[in-house]
Amino acid sequence: xxxxxxxxxxxxxxxxxxxxxxxxxxxxxxxxxxxxxxxxxxxxxxxxxxxxxxxxxxxxxxxxxxxxxxxxxxxxxxxxxxxxxxxxxxxxxxxxxxxxxxxxxxxxxxxxxxxxxxxxxxxxxxxxxxxxxxxxxxxxxxxxxxxxxxxxxxxxxxxxxxxxxxxxxxxxxxxxxxxxxxxxxxxxxxxxxxxxxxxxxxxxxxxxxxxxxxxxxxxxxxxxxxxxxxxxxxxxxxxxxx
Numbered sequence: 001x002x003x004x005x006x007x008x009x010x011x012x013x014x015x016x017x018x019x020x021x022x023x024x025x026x027x028x029x030x031x032x033x034x035x036x037x038x039x040x041x042x043x044x045x046x047x048x049x050x051x052x053x054x055x056x057x058x059x060x061x062x063x064x065x066x067x068x069x070x071x072x073x074x075x076x077x078x079x080x081x082x083x084x085x086x087x088x089x090x091x092x093x094x095x096x097x098x099x100x101x102x103x104x105x106x107x108x109x110x111x112x113x114x115x116x117x118x119x120x121x122x123x124x125x126x127x128x129x130x131x132x133x134x135x136x137x138x139x140x141x142x143x144x145x146x147x148x149x150x151x152x153x154x155x156x157x158x159x160x161x162x163x164x165x166x167x168x169x170x171x172x173x174x175x176x177x178x179x180x181x182x183x184x185x186x187x188x189x190x191x192x193x194x195x196x197x198x199x200x201x202x203x204x205x206x207x208x209x210x211x212x213x214x215x216x217x218x219x220x221x222x223x224x225x226x227x228x229x230x231x232x233x234x235x236x237x238x239x240x241x242x
Contacts, residue, residue: 089114
């Protein structure tokens, strides 16, 4: 954008200023930055203004106005991410013919609850189920499901108690990988809860479960029960706390 800048200059006494110098911020009244990265890099460097309380800026990537309160940047009015309720934390591309995929730095104290989606790509085995493991923990997972067969319309419970790992919350298909999962409190020092669903050509399942462990997890791993997966994207979103 024409108004974006990468520094907030500080001029020395008796320095001769050019029109270009004066036009850096004269057209907007406040500094305009593309992202928080260019904003943070614009202050405190050589010949740059020291960041101080009351400083304003505009971020064009998120269309918000911010002010510095002396300790941190704050947003004037609701931020776009806060209004949406979900913020993208990470997006991991699945490699070629891999037997498992680990997503590191997925969970933190920033959010209490998370959504995980997986789309695209392909599994080498049709309708093969994913196992979801938090951190390195392999025990204490309990889950139950309701499955409905499309052809018969019959719904029946599917037991998966003390499964060791969560399953049936994701599926690898030859024409796409699918997962839609909510994780409640994975980074809290409390039990972690899961809610998810799964759909194939013949049936649908929905279920929930709990991991009886108070570890504050930051990572998780998806593993197909057999075969491999190729391509697709694992996206992790944080639910806004307020």
